[in-house]
Amino acid sequence: MPLRGQKIGFLGGGAMGEALVAGLLRNGLVASSSLYVSDINPDRLEYLQDKLGVNVTIDNSEVVKAADIIILAVKPQVIGPLLKEVSSVVRVEQTFISIVAGVTTDIIHSFFDDSVPVVRVMPNTPCLLGEGACAVSAGKYANEENVKKAMAIFAAVGKVLAVPESMLDIVTGLSGSGPAYMYVLLEGFIDGAVRLGMPRDTARVLIAQTMAGAAKMVLETGEHPSKLKDMVTTPGGTTIAGLFALEEGGARALMMKAVAAATDRSREMSRLK
Numbered sequence: 001m002p003l004r005g006q007k008i009g010f011l012g013g014g015a016m017g018e019a020l021v022a023g024l025l026r027n028g029l030v031a032s033s034s035l036y037v038s039d040i041n042p043d044r045l046e047y048l049q050d051k052l053g054v055n056v057t058i059d060n061s062e063v064v065k066a067a068d069i070i071i072l073a074v075k076p077q078v079i080g081p082l083l084k085e086v087s088s089v090v091r092v093e094q095t096f097i098s099i100v101a102g103v104t105t106d107i108i109h110s111f112f113d114d115s116v117p118v119v120r121v122m123p124n125t126p127c128l129l130g131e132g133a134c135a136v137s138a139g140k141y142a143n144e145e146n147v148k149k150a151m152a153i154f155a156a157v158g159k160v161l162a163v164p165e166s167m168l169d170i171v172t173g174l175s176g177s178g179p180a181y182m183y184v185l186l187e188g189f190i191d192g193a194v195r196l197g198m199p200r201d202t203a204r205v206l207i208a209q210t211m212a213g214a215a216k217m218v219l220e221t222g223e224h225p226s227k228l229k230d231m232v233t234t235p236g237g238t239t240i241a242g243l244f245a246l247e248e249g250g251a252r253a254l255m256m257k258a259v260a261a262a263t264d265r266s267r268e269m270s271r272l273k
């Protein structure tokens with residue numbers, strides 16, 4: 001049980017920080033008395049204390065002093081000043097976990113004097129509902145135990161896979177940006193049904209549940225999507241007629257281009273930091 005007895009601190013108590021705290025409590029992984037959150041916004045801290053019963057402070061260093069595991073959950077533009085602010089109280093036996101998009105473990109290491117273990121995680125927005133897809137990568141000083149701790153935390157808000165850090169830009173282009181791709185697909189299908197006369201709300205529920213159900217089929221059967229597709233495609237039937245229209249429009253090539261474009265942009269943004 002990698003989180004037993006661990007005090008977990010969050011630097012930044014925004015949307016993702018709150019989702020993680022709520023997930024840890026919902027799954028009974030840590031008591032609220034072992035959770036510490038700092039944020040620049042006192043109203044936010046009051047809200048988190050009232051709602052989730054966690055320890056809160058405006059002082060980021062206090063959280064670093066108190067916790068065994070520290071989650072960096074601020075926006076990319078404030079991570080540099082924040083790491084400078086807390087670097088003097090960082091201890092080598094701690095585990096740092098960063099969800100800050102586009103900031104490599106090497107950048108984080110550059111703020112610390114010692115070989116402090118850093119694990120980087122790329123979550124996505126469905127973590128807010130406990131249905132996230134997260135990839136975890138070990139920095140050069142992180143061992144298996146550090147990675148296990150990170151995986152246990154993010155398992156509380158969705159599915160977690162370990163990948164080398166060199167793959168995190170692709171993760172960003174796939175599951176990080178993926179919710180937006182799915183929303184666009186949903187919108188297109190909904191408009192397709194509305195165009196034919198179906199009420200928008202009816203179409204929205206039918207296709208969103210279809211997407212969720214199809215995703216569950218892929219995850220739970222472990223079958224290749226093409227096999228599942230073949231199983232529902234009767235020769236000369238309706239589905240193959242719809243699939244032909246998608247193929248004619250180059251749907252699959254477009255999806256591959258979307259992942260490549262978002263991955264390229266993620267790489268470009270990391271270089272700018």
Ligand SMILES: NC(=O)c1ccc[n+]([C@@H]2O[C@H](COP(=O)([O-])OP(=O)(O)OC[C@H]3O[C@@H](n4cnc5c(N)ncnc54)[C@H](OP(=O)(O)O)[C@@H]3O)[C@@H](O)[C@H]2O)c1
Pocket residue numbers: 011012013014015016017038039040041044060072073074075076078082099100101122123124125126176
């Ligand atoms: N949300 C997602 O789906 C998602 C997905 C993948 C990765 N991420 C990454 O997760 C990180 C957090 O995202 P988020 O959506 O939770 O952002 P968020 O809601 O803006 O949360 C960040 C929190 O940190 C606070 N903050 C700002 N400066 C601070 C400082 N110096 N010290 C302490 N707290 C400070 C912010 O307060 P103010 O609002 O008052 O500035 C805010 O409450 C980002 O780096 C993002 O790239 C998020």
